[in-house]
Amino acid sequence: MNKILKINHRDREVLQSTALMSGLNPALQKRIMDTIAVSSHESRDMLFREGTEADCFYAVLSGYVRLFRLSKEGREADIGIFGPGEIFGECAMFLGSTYTFNAQAAESVMLARFDMSKMRLIMREEPELAMSMLNIMARHLNDARENVANDRLHTAPQRVANYLLELSRANGNGASTFRLPFQKSLLAGKLGLAPEALSRAFSLLRNSGVSIRGRMVQISDAEALRKI
Amino acid sequence: MNKILKINHRDREVLQSTALMSGLNPALQKRIMDTIAVSSHESRDMLFREGTEADCFYAVLSGYVRLFRLSKEGREADIGIFGPGEIFGECAMFLGSTYTFNAQAAESVMLARFDMSKMRLIMREEPELAMSMLNIMARHLNDARENVANDRLHTAPQRVANYLLELSRANGNGASTFRLPFQKSLLAGKLGLAPEALSRAFSLLRNSGVSIRGRMVQISDAEALRKI
DNA sequence: CGTTGAATTGATTTAAGTCAATCGACGTGG
DNA sequence: CCACGTCGATTGACTTAAATCAATTCAACG
Numbered sequence: 001m002n003k004i005l006k007i008n009h010r011d012r013e014v015l016q017s018t019a020l021m022s023g024l025n026p027a028l029q030k031r032i033m034d035t036i037a038v039s040s041h042e043s044r045d046m047l048f049r050e051g052t053e054a055d056c057f058y059a060v061l062s063g064y065v066r067l068f069r070l071s072k073e074g075r076e077a078d079i080g081i082f083g084p085g086e087i088f089g090e091c092a093m094f095l096g097s098t099y100t101f102n103a104q105a106a107e108s109v110m111l112a113r114f115d116m117s118k119m120r121l122i123m124r125e126e127p128e129l130a131m132s133m134l135n136i137m138a139r140h141l142n143d144a145r146e147n148v149a150n151d152r153l154h155t156a157p158q159r160v161a162n163y164l165l166e167l168s169r170a171n172g173n174g175a176s177t178f179r180l181p182f183q184k185s186l187l188a189g190k191l192g193l194a195p196e197a198l199s200r201a202f203s204l205l206r207n208s209g210v211s212i213r214g215r216m217v218q219i220s221d222a223e224a225l226r227k228i
Numbered sequence: 229m230n231k232i233l234k235i236n237h238r239d240r241e242v243l244q245s246t247a248l249m250s251g252l253n254p255a256l257q258k259r260i261m262d263t264i265a266v267s268s269h270e271s272r273d274m275l276f277r278e279g280t281e282a283d284c285f286y287a288v289l290s291g292y293v294r295l296f297r298l299s300k301e302g303r304e305a306d307i308g309i310f311g312p313g314e315i316f317g318e319c320a321m322f323l324g325s326t327y328t329f330n331a332q333a334a335e336s337v338m339l340a341r342f343d344m345s346k347m348r349l350i351m352r353e354e355p356e357l358a359m360s361m362l363n364i365m366a367r368h369l370n371d372a373r374e375n376v377a378n379d380r381l382h383t384a385p386q387r388v389a390n391y392l393l394e395l396s397r398a399n400g401n402g403a404s405t406f407r408l409p410f411q412k413s414l415l416a417g418k419l420g421l422a423p424e425a426l427s428r429a430f431s432l433l434r435n436s437g438v439s440i441r442g443r444m445v446q447i448s449d450a451e452a453l454r455k456i
Numbered sequence: 457c458g459t460t461g462a463a464t465t466g467a468t469t470t471a472a473g474t475c476a477a478t479c480g481a482c483g484t485g486g
Numbered sequence: 487c488c489a490c491g492t493c494g495a496t497t498g499a500c501t502t503a504a505a506t507c508a509a510t511t512c513a514a515c516g
Contacts, residue, residue: 069377077380079373094366101373127351130358137365138322144372145307145329149297151379152305152420155471185494192380194473199496214481383503413462422505427464442513457516464511472503479496486489 007038007112011061015112017085018059019136024128031122032129037113047089047103047111054092054099056113060084063109064182066189067101078189080143081106083181087136093119106186151192159191160201161228164210168219176222180215233266235340239289243340245313246287247364252356259350260357265341275317275331275339282320282327284341288312291337292410294417295329306417308371309334311409315364321347334414379420387419388429389456392438396447404450408443 007015015021015036021029038061041047047065048054058065060082067080067088079101082088092099093116123129150159171178180187188198202212208228209221219225235243243249243264249257266289269275275293276282286293288310295308295316307329310316320327321344351357378387399406408415416426430440436456437449447453 067373069373069381071381075381077377079376091366091369094362095370100370101377124355127355127358130355130362133362134322134358134365137362137369138319141319141365141369141372142323142328144369144376145295145297148307148372148375148379148420149305149329151376153297153299153303183494192376195495196474196497197472200472203496411462423463424465424506425504428504431464459516460514462511462513464509466509467507469506470503471505472501474501475499477496477498479494481494482492484489484491486487 007033007036011038011110011112014061014085015059018087019139020059020087020114020132023132023135024126028122028126028128032114032119035115035118035122037115038110039113040110041105041108043105043107045105047105048099049102050099052099054089054097054116056115057087057089057093057119058103058114059112060086060088061110061112064106064186065109065111066104066106066186068104068189069101076189077192078186079147080140081182081186081190090114090133090136091140092116093133106182147192156191156193156197157201157204158228159193160198161205161208161210161225163187163191164205164217164219165222165225167217168222174222176220177216177218180217184215233268233338235261235264235266239266239338239340242289242313243287246315247367248287248315248342248360251360251363252354256350256354256356260342260347263343263346263350265343266338267341268338269333269336271333271335273333275333276327277330278327280327282317282325282344284343285315285317285321285347286331286342287340288314288316289338289340292334292414293337293339294332294334294414296332296417297329304417305420306414307375308368309410309414309418318342318361318364319368320344321361334410375420384419384421384425385429385432386456387421388426389433389436389438389453391415391419392433392445392447393450393453395445396450402450404448405444405446408445412443 015033016029021032047058050069062084065082065088066078067082068076068078070076080088089099089103097116123133150162154162167178168175184198185195188195191198202210208224209219210225211218243261244257249260275286278297290312293310293316294306295310296304296306298304308316317327317331325344351361378390382390395406396403412426413423416423419426436452437447438453439446
């Protein structure tokens with residue numbers, strides 16, 4: 001429920017690993033660190049809403065955050081999921097300071113909050129910081145476009161297979177057994193699927209050597225997955 | 229066919245209207261102008277391919293360019309359409325200098341080419357330029373995310389209706405009659421539809437006061453369109 | 457005037473959403 | 487310790503949106 005907290009050692013580590021901070025010189029890192037507020041939120045708390053004024057952006061310290069758009073009829077579409085070490089909400093800083101999507105805690109989360117006006121000031125003096133922001137936005141842009149392409153080119157089972165392969169690559173260079181980082185319903189949203197469709201995709205992938213128990217995934221034949 | 233041309237007065241005007249140049253001071257504008265090469269390309273010419281090394285990005289001076297992803301089976305998905313005054317290919321500059329999508333001339337086009345390494349140098353000295361790049365990428369990011377949301381929340385007729393309303397707003401504050409800026413098949417791709425689906429959507433929208441003859445569109449009841 | 461590529465229309469297939477029922481895990485309280 | 491209730495996941499039956507395939511029609515341009 002939006003408790004304001006002091007920044008601890010573990011948080012510092014996560015923060016320094018972000019694309020925002022990791023490239024910066026120590027003095028600049030410190031300067032930015034001093035502007036940060038840390039807060040914790042419960043699952044389903046709204047972090048910001050589309051159309052409202054944006055005065056800060058965030059880094060995720062722990063948990064997962066969901067960025068989504070609401071349709072007039074009340075249906076929701078996820079645009080991105082952000083986990084530990086990731087930045088979100090930054091792009092409103094360059095779009096007239098209005099959020100264009102909703103952000104919600106998908107589980108209990110800890111966040112670091114960056115004040116946009118302070119960041120703007122620092123950015124004017126420190127080209128390094130602008131570079132970091134450019135890097136973050138380029139990644140986000142690429143992710144979003146990959147998403148469009150994925151939606152338009154691949155079926156549900158293909159999208160799921162791709163995601164599993166990505167995960168297995170991320171988890172130690174092609175680990176054949178790993179854990180889904182979050183709930184299946186959230187994953188469904190991320191992949192643009194109804195939860196039922198994700199479920200069916202999983203059960204279809206069983207025929208290609210994927211076994212799933214709860215959140216644990218085991219891949220016995222990565223090659224088979226690749227050519228779903 | 230990639231003719232190299234001298235930059236003329238008309239091109240200069242378009243260039244200065246881009247989000248890249250318009251915010252910059254005249255001296256900086258001039259400095260950048262001096263690095264630019266202008267080229268012309270025929271319809272269907274490939275401008276760059278995904279996976280290849282990126283050494284420059286572009287501004288469109290005239291015509292339209294299509295950014296797309298190719299699937300293994302050879303199907304294509306459009307990720308964005310860029311017209312006069314728009315920038316594309318810039319994001320590869322911050323992603324390891326590799327293009328992640330394909331770009332193709334959708335008709336005959338004139339382009340201004342920006343050398344990435346030169347731009348990087350200038351950017352280091354001129355925070356204004358970094359700001360421009362941040363603005364461009366923020367818009368592109370937002371566009372891409374809007375795209376995802378649109379695809380996931382709206383049916384074909386809704387997407388087409390939205391697009392027409394957008395166009396009518398862009399063309400002189402809600403003009404009820406205007407011209408589609410490019411071919412219908414290209415529009416279909418932009419909206420993530422097969423050309424047949426676009427055609428059907430158009431004919432369905434006739435019932436809501438939209439009349440289409442060739443590329444000319446007339447909207448008689450914008451309100452009806454909004455609540456398709 | 458004829459040729460070429462784009463757009464439309466119709467028939468069919470397919471992927472995925474929706475609705476509904478059930479199952480399972482987990483945590484709470486009796 | 488067990489019964490219950492909640493929430494997420496699964497499964498099945500059905501509906502729907504849109505892709506695909508095929509056949510014309512239409513428009514632009516040489």
